[in-house]
Amino acid sequence: MSFHSRPHGRSSGFIHPLSSEITPRAVYESRRDLLKLMAGGAAGAALASFAGREAFAQATGPHKLALLPGAKSVVPGAQTMEKLTDYKDATSYNNFYEFGTDKGDPVKNAGTLKTRPWTVEVEGLVKKPGKYGIEDLLKLSAQEERIYRLRCVEGWSMVIPWVGYSLAELIKKVEPQGNAKYVEFVTLADPKTMPFVGSRVLDWPYTEGLRMDEAMHPLTLLAFGMYGEVLPNQNGAPVRLVVPWKYGFKSAKSIVKIRFVEKEPSTAWNKAAAQEYGFYSNVNPNVDHPRWSQATERRIGDGGGLFAKRNKTLMFNGYEAQVGQLYAGMDLKKNY
Amino acid sequence: MNKLLVHPAAKPVVFLLCLLPFAWLTYGAFTDGLGANPAEFLIRATGDWTLRFICIVLAVTPLRVMTKANALARFRRMLGLFAYFYVVVHLLCYSWFDMGFEWSDIAKDIAKRPFILVGFSAFVLLTPLAATSFNRAIKALGAKRWQMLHKLVYLIAGLGLLHFFWMRAGKNNFAEVFVYAAIVAVLLGWRVWHYASKRKPKETAGVRGGSEKSLRSSAG
Numbered sequence: 001m002s003f004h005s006r007p008h009g010r011s012s013g014f015i016h017p018l019s020s021e022i023t024p025r026a027v028y029e030s031r032r033d034l035l036k037l038m039a040g041g042a043a044g045a046a047l048a049s050f051a052g053r054e055a056f057a058q059a060t061g062p063h064k065l066a067l068l069p070g071a072k073s074v075v076p077g078a079q080t081m082e083k084l085t086d087y088k089d090a091t092s093y094n095n096f097y098e099f100g101t102d103k104g105d106p107v108k109n110a111g112t113l114k115t116r117p118w119t120v121e122v123e124g125l126v127k128k129p130g131k132y133g134i135e136d137l138l139k140l141s142a143q144e145e146r147i148y149r150l151r152c153v154e155g156w157s158m159v160i161p162w163v164g165y166s167l168a169e170l171i172k173k174v175e176p177q178g179n180a181k182y183v184e185f186v187t188l189a190d191p192k193t194m195p196f197v198g199s200r201v202l203d204w205p206y207t208e209g210l211r212m213d214e215a216m217h218p219l220t221l222l223a224f225g226m227y228g229e230v231l232p233n234q235n236g237a238p239v240r241l242v243v244p245w246k247y248g249f250k251s252a253k254s255i256v257k258i259r260f261v262e263k264e265p266s267t268a269w270n271k272a273a274a275q276e277y278g279f280y281s282n283v284n285p286n287v288d289h290p291r292w293s294q295a296t297e298r299r300i301g302d303g304g305g306l307f308a309k310r311n312k313t314l315m316f317n318g319y320e321a322q323v324g325q326l327y328a329g330m331d332l333k334k335n336y
Numbered sequence: 337m338n339k340l341l342v343h344p345a346a347k348p349v350v351f352l353l354c355l356l357p358f359a360w361l362t363y364g365a366f367t368d369g370l371g372a373n374p375a376e377f378l379i380r381a382t383g384d385w386t387l388r389f390i391c392i393v394l395a396v397t398p399l400r401v402m403t404k405a406n407a408l409a410r411f412r413r414m415l416g417l418f419a420y421f422y423v424v425v426h427l428l429c430y431s432w433f434d435m436g437f438e439w440s441d442i443a444k445d446i447a448k449r450p451f452i453l454v455g456f457s458a459f460v461l462l463t464p465l466a467a468t469s470f471n472r473a474i475k476a477l478g479a480k481r482w483q484m485l486h487k488l489v490y491l492i493a494g495l496g497l498l499h500f501f502w503m504r505a506g507k508n509n510f511a512e513v514f515v516y517a518a519i520v521a522v523l524l525g526w527r528v529w530h531y532a533s534k535r536k537p538k539e540t541a542g543v544r545g546g547s548e549k550s551l552r553s554s555a556g
Contacts, residue, residue, distance in 0.1 A: 093372035101509045104371065156373055201508045276506045291451050291506060298375060306365055306374045309436060 065232060068225030070145035070163040075218045077244075077322040078146040082299075085158040087227050089301040094234045095152065096253055097201055098187075098194035105196075106234035112193040113254070115238040124184075124260035127175035134238050138224055141169035145228070146221055146242075151283045151317045153247035157297045162242050163225030168216045176212070176260045183215040184208070184265035185241060186257035202268050208252040209265035209279065210243065213326055219244055219319060245316040245323045247281045278336040282327070283317035287336050341407035350411055354418040357385045358425065375433035382426035383455075387500065387516050389419035390493050394523040401530065413469050416489075420466040423459050451502035458495035461488055493520050 073079065096106040099113075118134040143163050151157045171183070189205035191197045197204050214220060221242040224230060231237040236253025243250045249269055259265075269277035276290055285295045296310035316323050327335075340346065361381055364370040370377040393415040400408040435442045446456050465486055468474070474482045497520060501513045 089372035101507065101511075103373075156376070272508050273506050289506070291449055291502065293445070298373065300372045305368070306370075306378070306433065310434075 065229040067228060068163050068230045069228050070143040073144035073146045077219055077319050080147045080149055080159060082159045083302060085160060085301045090158055090160055091232045091235060093300060096234055098196050100196050101201060109195055110233035113233040114193060118238050120255055121257045122174050125177040125180035126260045127177060137239060141165040148242060148244040149317050150248055151297060153249060153289060155292055155297050156300055158300045160226055162221055162223045164221045164223035166218045167220045167222045168218060170222055171216060179262050180260035181212055182261050182265055183210050184259040184261055185252040185255050187252050188254045188256050203271050206252060206268045208250055208267050217323060219322055245283060245319040247283060250281050280335045284315060284332055285313040287333055337405040338407045341405060351414060379429045382422050382429055386419055386422040386426055387496055389415060389422055390496060391519045393419055398523060398526045417466060417469055420462055423462060427459055451499055454495050455499035458492050458499060461492050
């Protein structure tokens with residue numbers, strides 16, 4: 001039947017039928033329209049928006065990339081209820097400085113990125129170091145769909161259905177040594193395919209880091225896909241991090257190296273502007289960026305468009321119940 | 337050139353050209369054409385256009401002298417007022433889309449953040465220039481004092497550049513800032529050079545004697 005024949009751009013051996021493929025397309029699309037109408041008409045109709053969210057998760061992708069469905073995650077906090085950001089906005093408004101500093105640049109320039117073959121090197125204080133192929137990583141644990149809020153340090157946010165599994169699954173497999181206190185992530189810096197790596201905007205390659213307990217937190221996601229498909233290049237293909245309670249730049253894209261270390265690793269933005277971007281970078285409405293308040297945020301594509309009111313930013317981006325204890329006793333104004 | 341510039345249609349045509357960015361932004365705002373974050377796009381685009389109009393208005397005199405197209409001077413006031421128009425729209429967009437017209441928040445933001453304060457100061461300083469742009473104001477002030485007042489534009493350009501520089505500072509993304517700074521520096525540098533070469537007519541009299549007179553008569 002025709003609705004089975006979606007183009008699979010880069011099929012990588014992880015194609016499974018989605019429920020949207022079993023339901024005839026016309027049927028689920030009309031259902032989606034109906035749900036959108038319901039959600040739009042009756043403000044606060046929680047049921048409608050919840051159901052609408054499911055329909056969105058299946059239907060907003062471009063159907064161009066290889067499918068990567070994930071089972072609904074049961075990790076607490078992994079199923080945010082807000083309306084999803086449109087796939088088009090989430091894939092055309094990106095910070096990925098290797099491809100340009102304008103938010104429209106990555107979608108224009110990231111087509112050159114080659115995501116196969118791809119290996120992630122695990123090294124440092126770890127019992128099983130080595131190079132892990134992307135195919136092996138994809139199969140390492142069951143893929144889950146998680147709907148996270150993403151809050152950018154610039155004061156905007158999105159709601160994105162990611163596909164991946166807890167970074168903890170990988171960490172457990174490679175067995176870090178007892179003295180490993182931090183995890184450092186190094187991302188690709190290939191001047192041939194990444195036109196901006198020649199610029200001096202950042203000290204390439206882009207590096208990020210987490211404390212071991214943050215890295216092991218079940219919400220910390222090693223993501224391979226979004227909206228039921230593999231990651232588009234501009235969103236950090238083929239594998240990235242998503243740390244939903246921290247500002248977006250902590251979620252390193254296109255990772256090539258994961259290093260277990262004893263000392264707090266220096267991170268790209270901290271090196272560039274230490275007074276503005278600390279190591280922790282937890283979303284915190286009470287700690288302003290030196291040039292703007294972090295008390296509110298603009299939700300991209302929440303339907304209100306230009307005249308939508310800004311949302312109040314929540315402590316730890318709304319994940320306080322899940323991650324608050326990681327920072328008990330810490331002065332978050334000092335450790336920003 | 338001069339003929340074209342004094343054509344009765346010239347001013348309306350330039351006026352409409354100056355309105356084009358505004359028309360394009362308004363159209364984009366109502367047709368979902370400003371990308372994922374239309375508010376941010378509007379705030380940045382109107383800031384860009386303010387800086388561009390400041391550069392354009394500063395370029396009028398050098399261009400006029402170099403091309404001897406003296407009729408260019410007819411457009412300087414309008415271009416200056418468009419710089420003011422775009423900074424007002426810029427400020428409105430910030431007050432509306434970023435601050436939701438919460439005046440106390442806006443006041444706090446201006447007081448707390450140097451980069452906002454600098455931008456706001458540039459707007460405040462530009463206001464008397466816009467307010468004294470009609471002929472009666474020039475008469476009332478006297479040409480000399482009026483000219484002194486309007487020399488503030490250099491300070492305003494500097495503050496505008498600093499505002500832009502600071503806004504980009506955290507992200508180390510200065511390419512565009514440097515382009516505008518270079519344009520302003522060249523236009524300012526030309527004035528310094530021009531003024532200096534006028535003040536030493538004797539040293540260069542042999543070479544420049546002829547053009548010296550016309551330069552002086554058209555200086556403004």
